[in-house]
Amino acid sequence: MQVATFAAGCFWGVEAAFREVDGVTSVRVGYTGGFFNNPTYRDVCSGTTGHAEAVEVTYDPARVSYDALLDLFWEIHNPTTLNRQGPDIGEQYRSAIFFHNPAQESAARASKESLRESGKYAREIVTEITPASRFWEAEEYHQRYLEKKGLAHCRV
Numbered sequence: 001m002q003v004a005t006f007a008a009g010c011f012w013g014v015e016a017a018f019r020e021v022d023g024v025t026s027v028r029v030g031y032t033g034g035f036f037n038n039p040t041y042r043d044v045c046s047g048t049t050g051h052a053e054a055v056e057v058t059y060d061p062a063r064v065s066y067d068a069l070l071d072l073f074w075e076i077h078n079p080t081t082l083n084r085q086g087p088d089i090g091e092q093y094r095s096a097i098f099f100h101n102p103a104q105e106s107a108a109r110a111s112k113e114s115l116r117e118s119g120k121y122a123r124e125i126v127t128e129i130t131p132a133s134r135f136w137e138a139e140e141y142h143q144r145y146l147e148k149k150g151l152a153h154c155r156v
Contacts, residue, residue, distance in 0.1 A: 001025060002061050004069050005032060005098035005132050007052035008077035009085025012145045014055045017076045019144075023064025028056045029145075030137040032098055033128075039136055047090045054098065056135050066104055070111040073097065079115070080123040098132040105129065 008014045011029040018027045031039050034051030044051045057069060077085055079095045097112075099105040108129045116125050141148075 001058050002066070003100055003132075004057045004059065004066060004104065005054055005100070005135060006057065006069075006073045007033065007054040007094055007096040007098070008073060008079075009053070009093045009095075010088050011053040011055055011138070011142065014076060015144070016146045017072060018055055018057050018069070019147075021059070021064055021069070021072065023062075024057055024059045024069075026058045028135075028137050029142050030054060030056060030135050031092075032056075032133055032135045033096060033130065034133075041139055041142065044092050045090070047092065049092075051092060051136070052094050052096055053092050053138075054096070054135070056137075066107050067111065070097070070108060074111070074115055079112075079125045079127040080121050082126045094128065095126060096128040096130060098130055100132045105131075 015027050015029050018024055031044050031051035032054045034049040036043060036049035039049045039051055043049050077095060083091050083094050085093050097108040099108055112125055112127060
């Protein structure tokens, strides 16, 4: 098994999208990329911890490639909005790929460049590509949130 970590706005919808991928064995929502130890949802929402709402995806590389996970990441959010996804505004909603090894870093950078060259977006892609740091699991009520609420997706 391998681990991939992504931030693409509110983690509820991101979690639900990755849970549907064949070869993904688990997805946890949480906080990463900041400087505050053991953050809570309230801490992260304050905008003072540096953390992003993120998902930690455990996957079987024999069944799904990291490149396929990257493709889904780009598909499920707008990577051109700085610190924002839809109505959610703040650093905690930034677009980021947190790589766990040099191969993931290389793949993430190549994927971002390929998307930029595709011309799909008129605006600059602002997604951060940065080393993974400690992942703090979010409170239990955030895990599988949409599933618990009987919702298929986030919509405002």
